[in-house]
Amino acid sequence: MSRQWLKVHLVWLAFLAAGIILSSVPLFVPEGYRLRLLALVFMWVALSGCWNLMSGYTGYIDFGPVAYFGVGSYSTAILMLKGGVPFLPSIFLSGLICAVLSLAIGLPTLRLQGAYFAIATFAVAEALKQGILEGDRLIGLEFFGGAHGLTLPPPPSEAYFYYLMLFFMGLVVGLTALLEKSKFGYGLRAIREAEQAAELSGVPTLKIKIKAYVLSSSLIGCLGGVEAYWLTYIIPDDVFNVLRTIQMVIMTLLGGMGTVLGPVIGASFLTLVSEYLGAKFVYDYLIFVGAVIIVVILLLPRGIMGTLWQGQRWNR
Amino acid sequence: MTKGFGALTAVRNLSFSLQEGEILGLIGPNGSGKTTLFNVIAGVFRPDSGEVLYRGQSIVHCSPHEICQMGIAKTSQTIQPFSNMRVFENVLVAALYGKNLTMGKAREETARILKFMGLEGLGGEPAGKIPLPLRRRLELSRALATGARVLLLDEVMAGLNPTEIQESLEILKKVRNQGKTLIMVEHVMRAVMGISEQVIVLNHGEKIAEGKPAEVAGNPEVIQAYLGKRYA
Numbered sequence: 001m002s003r004q005w006l007k008v009h010l011v012w013l014a015f016l017a018a019g020i021i022l023s024s025v026p027l028f029v030p031e032g033y034r035l036r037l038l039a040l041v042f043m044w045v046a047l048s049g050c051w052n053l054m055s056g057y058t059g060y061i062d063f064g065p066v067a068y069f070g071v072g073s074y075s076t077a078i079l080m081l082k083g084g085v086p087f088l089p090s091i092f093l094s095g096l097i098c099a100v101l102s103l104a105i106g107l108p109t110l111r112l113q114g115a116y117f118a119i120a121t122f123a124v125a126e127a128l129k130q131g132i133l134e135g136d137r138l139i140g141l142e143f144f145g146g147a148h149g150l151t152l153p154p155p156p157s158e159a160y161f162y163y164l165m166l167f168f169m170g171l172v173v174g175l176t177a178l179l180e181k182s183k184f185g186y187g188l189r190a191i192r193e194a195e196q197a198a199e200l201s202g203v204p205t206l207k208i209k210i211k212a213y214v215l216s217s218s219l220i221g222c223l224g225g226v227e228a229y230w231l232t233y234i235i236p237d238d239v240f241n242v243l244r245t246i247q248m249v250i251m252t253l254l255g256g257m258g259t260v261l262g263p264v265i266g267a268s269f270l271t272l273v274s275e276y277l278g279a280k281f282v283y284d285y286l287i288f289v290g291a292v293i294i295v296v297i298l299l300l301p302r303g304i305m306g307t308l309w310q311g312q313r314w315n316r
Numbered sequence: 317m318t319k320g321f322g323a324l325t326a327v328r329n330l331s332f333s334l335q336e337g338e339i340l341g342l343i344g345p346n347g348s349g350k351t352t353l354f355n356v357i358a359g360v361f362r363p364d365s366g367e368v369l370y371r372g373q374s375i376v377h378c379s380p381h382e383i384c385q386m387g388i389a390k391t392s393q394t395i396q397p398f399s400n401m402r403v404f405e406n407v408l409v410a411a412l413y414g415k416n417l418t419m420g421k422a423r424e425e426t427a428r429i430l431k432f433m434g435l436e437g438l439g440g441e442p443a444g445k446i447p448l449p450l451r452r453r454l455e456l457s458r459a460l461a462t463g464a465r466v467l468l469l470d471e472v473m474a475g476l477n478p479t480e481i482q483e484s485l486e487i488l489k490k491v492r493n494q495g496k497t498l499i500m501v502e503h504v505m506r507a508v509m510g511i512s513e514q515v516i517v518l519n520h521g522e523k524i525a526e527g528k529p530a531e532v533a534g535n536p537e538v539i540q541a542y543l544g545k546r547y548a
Contacts, residue, residue, distance in 0.1 A: 183419060190409045193398030200358060200392070202384040202414030202462050278338045 015174065022166055026159040035158050039230075041271045042165035046223055047244075048251035049264040052214035055249075056257040057185065058209055059192035060110070064121030065248055067105075067128050070215040070240035072224025074132060077150045077234055078143070091225035093209035098221025099214050106213040110206060113129040113195075122242070129240035149235030152228060161230045168223055175215075177260045188212055192258065254296055256303030265304050317366030319356050326352040328521040331366075334514075336465070337497045341512030341529065343505075345541055349521040350501040351393060354468045357499075358390040359383040370466070384414050389464035390457040393471045393501070397515045399444030403435060403454055406443045414462025426461060433457045433487065435540075449480045456487070466497045475503045481507060509533065517541070 021158050022038075047069070055062045079090040109120040135144040138144040144150070155161070179185040187208045190198035199205045228234045247270070255266025273292055277285040300307040319327045327349040334340050336545050339515045342350050355361045358369055361381040375383055384390075389410075398406050407429055411422035433453055438446060443454060452472055459467050472488075473481050485507055492498060492511075502508045508515065509529040517525040517532055519541040526531050532538055 183422075184404065186409050186412055189401060189405075190398050193401055194396040196360070196380075197392065197396035197398065197458075198409065198413075199380045200360075200384055200390050201410040201458055202381050202389075202408065202416075204379075204381045204413075 011177070015177070019166075019170055025165070026162055033157045035162050037271075037275060039158070039162045039165040040275075041170040042162075043223060043227065043270050044167040044247065044251060044267040044271050045264050046165065046172045047220060048248045048255070048267045049169070049176060050219045050223070051248040051298030052252045052257060052259075052263045053176055053179070053219075054174070056252055056259070056262065057180075057188040057192060058212055060113075060209065060251065061118045061249075062121050062216075063118040063245060063249075064123070064125035065217070065220050066240055066242060066245040067121070067125035068220040069224035069227075069244060070125070070128060070132070070236065071101060072098055072221030073228035073234045073239040074144065074150070074224075075221070076225030076228050077152050080229070081150060082143075087229055091183075091222045094225040095218040095222040099218035102214045102217030106210045106217075110209045110213060113203060115296045122245075123293075125240060125242070125245065129236050132236045132240070144236075147235065147237070149233060149238075152232045152234070155229050155232055164226050168219070168226065172219060173219060173260065173264060178285070180260060182209070184208065186301045189258070250293060253303055254293065256307070257301070259305040262303055262305040269304070299310065317353075317356065317363045317368065319352055319363045326521050327356070327363075327518075329366075330518070330521070330523055332516055332523070332526070334497060334499065336497050337492075337495055337515065338514065339492055339500070339512050341508035341515040342499060342501045342518065343503070343508055343515060344518035344524075347520075348518040348520055348541075351470055351516070352521075354470050354499075357383075358388060358468060368489065381413070384462050384464065384472055385416065387463070387465040389414065389459035389462045389466070389470065390468040391452075391459050391470055391472055393474065395448075395451050395455045397443035397451055397454055401443055402439065403441050403443050403446065404430065404439035405424060406454055407457050410458040410461035411463075414464065424481055429457050429461050432490070433460070449476050449484075452476065453484070453487070456491075460491065464496075466499070467491070469500045469502075471501055471503065473507050474501060476504075485511060 004101070015116065024037060025038065026050065047065075051062065051065050072091070075094040075097045076087075076090045079085040079093055080087060085093065105124055109117055109124070114119055132144045132148055136142060136146050187203045190201070190203055191205050191209060195205055224239060228239070251266040251270050252263050253266070254270060255262030255264065270289075270293075274289045277288045281288060296304070317327060317330050318325065330349075330353065342353070344350055352361065356363050359375065359378055359382070363376060368388060370388060375386065378386070388413070398409065404426055407426045408422055411417050411425040411429070412419070415425065417425060423483050427436070430439055433456065435450065435453060435457060438450065443451065446454070452475075456469070456472055473484050476484060481504055488498065488511055499506060500512065512529055514524055515527065515532045517535070517538050524537045524541060525535040
């Protein structure tokens with residue numbers, strides 16, 4: 001009991017310490033590439049963390065999380081440009097919009113299983129991209145900016161986004177850690193292991209899956225909004241790019257699905273590796289990134305964290 | 317109650333009732349509709365026609381988790397543990413959701429049930445790694461942890477050796493003594509006949525006999541269903 005207690009408190013202490021150290025980084029590192037790179041790492045940790053929260057724990061492979069990233073980007077941009085809403089309320093509202101949208105999409109799609117769910121969510125993301133591309137022509141107004149995209153107002157300093165991304169990363173990782181050992185978390189894992197047995201043990205499976213999906217989607221929506229303001233320029237082909245989905249999936253798989261630290265390790269690793277290789281081999285770095293991914297998956301099929309966890313041989 | 321799949325009628329015009337605290341044995345050759353019946357009661361399938369009443373209330377339109385929370389839990393013939401979760405966590409899920417307990421209360425309840433079922437030493441093991449007889453017992457523990465008053469036990473003794481069957485019978489007797497109502501589907505005759513107060517025999521989805529175990533065992537139609545016309 002006391003050992004367990006100590007362990008839990010040590011984890012939160014480590015979490016707090018990491019937070020303090022990372023928040024003090026901008027005091028020492030000058031604005032520029034390195035700060036930007038760290039913020040990028042945080043964003044990907046948060047994004048793949050969101051994906052892990054839903055797909056990693058329930059085993060339902062969501063292949064369309066980018067839908068909410070795109071919707072979040074566009075709603076933040078439109079709220080700021082057309083509505084004159086300040087940035088922070090805009091990303092909050094974008095999260096809300098994504099929550100409503102994901103509820104509407106989750107209700108029918110989360111009754112599907114396996115590949116069907118993956119295909120359905122993928123189709124939703126592609127449909128939304130086309131919708132925004134062609135939206136202006138459809139309604140006959142200048143609203144989404146079509147393929148030309150939208151330009152947002154000039155953003156504040158780099159450090160501002162560093163802290164925002166750090167906040168979201170902390171939020172997602174902290175939330176995952178809290179949920180993992182909660183009633184909700186046990187429900188999600190039971191669904192992943194044997195959905196029918198979970199249902200027969202009293203777990204309201206559909207309701208829980210939808211809760212996880214909405215939570216994950218609305219956080220992704222907020223992050224989309226942050227990135228839109230950070231980059232100041234968005235186009236459908238980029239914010240709805242399926243590569244973003246694939247990146248969230250691969251980062252989580254690399255780190256270990258259904259673990260708190262999996263996305264942290266997977267996303268940091270992959271972002272830094274592709275950044276390093278991108279600078280070394282400007283034209284063909286993706287080949288090397290692919291090779292690295294294949295090697296890691298061959299050596300550690302359960303992901304980096306998953307393998308470590310297995311190595312512990314179920315010790316408490 | 318009737319339930320069919322396409323052209324096949326799995327359960328036809330079946331009707332029976334059960335008092336609280338009773339043990340009902342459900343037997344019949346393979347494919348006679350026993351598991352289908354269980355799935356209809358537990359809410360996995362919806363019957364084509366007919367009603368399932370629990371304490372005077374119709375439950376045919378409830379989903380499995382609602383039925384479980386009302387007090388009817390089912391174990392599965394093809395055991396479905398949450399394999400990558402620990403034994404303790406398997407039972408914990410049922411206590412948390414089936415019985416709707418808070419985390420602290422559910423942990424206490426889980427510890428109590430594991431002890432009752434003689435699984436207390438295995439709490440930390442992954443459920444997929446323990447031997448079959450223990451996995452069957454885990455399945456029963458999970459059903460018990462939902463706090464159900466009615467347990468639908470689908471072949472909890474399949475694949476067990478005589479010693480293990482004996483242990484399993486002792487456990488079932490202990491469960492009955494807690495005032496639970498049991499409906500058992502079982503092929504191990506010694507088990508059904510030894511513990512049931514009432515037995516129903518199904519064949520091709522229809523009830524062919526009903527009564528005390530001894531009466532049913534002598535029924536010519538039952539013998540015919542199992543062994544063929546020559547022996548009836």
